[in-house]
Amino acid sequence: MIIFGSGGLGCPKYKGMKYISTQDADFKTQLAALQAFETAQDPQVDAAVAAICADVQQRGDDAVIEYTNRFDHTQAQSMAELTLSQADLVAAFARLPKNVQTALQTAARRIESYHQHQKQQSWQYEDENGTLLGQQITALDRVGIYVPGGKAAYPSSVMMNAMPAHVAGVAEIVMVVPMPYGERNDIVLAAAYVAGVTQVFTIGGAQAVAALAYGTQSIAQVDKITGPGNAYVAAAKRRVFGVVGIDMVAGPSEILVIADGTTPAKWVAMDLFSQAEHDEIAQAILITTNADYASEVEAQMQALLAQMPRKDIIEVSLASRGAIIQVRNLDEACEIANYLAPEHLELSVANPQNWVPKIRHAGAIFMGQYTSESLGDYCAGPNHVLPTSRTARFASPLGVYDFQKRSSLIQVSAQGARELGQIASILAHGEGLTAHARAAELRME
Ligand SMILES: NC(=O)c1ccc[n+]([C@@H]2O[C@H](COP(=O)([O-])OP(=O)(O)OC[C@H]3O[C@@H](n4cnc5c(N)ncnc54)[C@H](O)[C@@H]3O)[C@@H](O)[C@H]2O)c1
Ligand SMILES: N[C@H](CO)Cc1c[nH]c[nH+]1
Numbered sequence: 001m002i003i004f005g006s007g008g009l010g011c012p013k014y015k016g017m018k019y020i021s022t023q024d025a026d027f028k029t030q031l032a033a034l035q036a037f038e039t040a041q042d043p044q045v046d047a048a049v050a051a052i053c054a055d056v057q058q059r060g061d062d063a064v065i066e067y068t069n070r071f072d073h074t075q076a077q078s079m080a081e082l083t084l085s086q087a088d089l090v091a092a093f094a095r096l097p098k099n100v101q102t103a104l105q106t107a108a109r110r111i112e113s114y115h116q117h118q119k120q121q122s123w124q125y126e127d128e129n130g131t132l133l134g135q136q137i138t139a140l141d142r143v144g145i146y147v148p149g150g151k152a153a154y155p156s157s158v159m160m161n162a163m164p165a166h167v168a169g170v171a172e173i174v175m176v177v178p179m180p181y182g183e184r185n186d187i188v189l190a191a192a193y194v195a196g197v198t199q200v201f202t203i204g205g206a207q208a209v210a211a212l213a214y215g216t217q218s219i220a221q222v223d224k225i226t227g228p229g230n231a232y233v234a235a236a237k238r239r240v241f242g243v244v245g246i247d248m249v250a251g252p253s254e255i256l257v258i259a260d261g262t263t264p265a266k267w268v269a270m271d272l273f274s275q276a277e278h279d280e281i282a283q284a285i286l287i288t289t290n291a292d293y294a295s296e297v298e299a300q301m302q303a304l305l306a307q308m309p310r311k312d313i314i315e316v317s318l319a320s321r322g323a324i325i326q327v328r329n330l331d332e333a334c335e336i337a338n339y340l341a342p343e344h345l346e347l348s349v350a351n352p353q354n355w356v357p358k359i360r361h362a363g364a365i366f367m368g369q370y371t372s373e374s375l376g377d378y379c380a381g382p383n384h385v386l387p388t389s390r391t392a393r394f395a396s397p398l399g400v401y402d403f404q405k406r407s408s409l410i411q412v413s414a415q416g417a418r419e420l421g422q423i424a425s426i427l428a429h430g431e432g433l434t435a436h437a438r439a440a441e442l443r444m445e
């Protein structure tokens, strides 16, 4: 329900949609408050997840089946009912209309060719004493990809997780995806076929993450788990890290649009909706230099909301976590973007290339008025699994490098053994580690 109020921009506003300005005395406090959300590292979620993980570790399949029936409203009696074959994936693809098949294949091709650029290569060099040094790149053997499925189905997330693994050369890609009420989603399964997924289990939440991490009677343990999910999935990934690798702990979707008023307001309004519609706790923020434009965007949001099938989710998201930030100039906008380190940043401005060098922290940067974030979600090519909740300060998009490892290579020559031996011997004696020193000295004789 939209409630009109008198906002800082002098236009009708959704109740609760925050309007803040860099000229407000408490601007920094208000900005920091935008980051808080209730389910982030919620101790109750953590406790529930701890119990589920321990139970799956102990009882394996039986626990997975019980939690799946409880949380996904299924009536499975065995893991076989929650396991799909390659034939199921092929059949799902075959059932799709031709235009959907082509869209999946075209998106997969674009995602694959983008990710080919990320492949790390092994390298070696010889130093001045003839010692060979280098780094060998290998792919992970077996990975688990989590595809969310609670509130919506995400074929695009199947491809964004599986394609980089495939490009890296991972031999086994195991997908888990909850299918509430046992309803199989053909596009999700077809995407798994197109992206070369090896095995699919229709399970989700903490029980799926635990099953991949610890292994069960039916699911072999994986080496790493990637992919986004809700608070239960995030807490489970945090918990199993160390037993297996993880890509990141993803929070709810976010979009930050910096607009100078040159992009049609309706386009920006829909871009804000596009992330708000993911989740009630998703976050959409508009930063603008232009107060009249902000009013236009809000007017568009009010006009468009009623037509949106997910309007209830959008409305809660905008009211609870959305904001419009008025800035004095685009430099100020970039500073705020760097502080917020958003998952998605749209530079919806006249000359985006001029502003990109000022952005240090963002998962993905969408430049110019034609680049809606949603194109990046599906088919532009870059990955849509991105750091959220300000983690773009230190983290990067999911990529081929997440599915590759590095091993150092060292082959010391006889001359190298003499030269390096001396240094190592001195340092090893300094540490009181005599065997280390002797191992080096023996090769100097
Ligand atoms: N970052 C990305 O690339 C990306 C892509 C797609 C979706 N997302 C985000 O992923 C999230 C998906 O969440 P979702 O809920 O739709 O699907 P999900 O698959 O992450 O979660 C569904 C599972 O949560 C578990 N669960 C639900 N309630 C529970 C409870 N009370 N106790 C224990 N377990 C419970 C169930 O096991 C269920 O199978 C959204 O926040 C969405 O914005 C992110
Ligand atoms: N925007 C999401 C990541 O935050 C990814 C996605 C999948 N489908 C649509 N969107």
Ligand SMILES: [Zn+2]
Pocket (backbone or CB within 6 Å): 253, 274, 275, 278, 374, 377
């Ligand atoms: Zn999206």
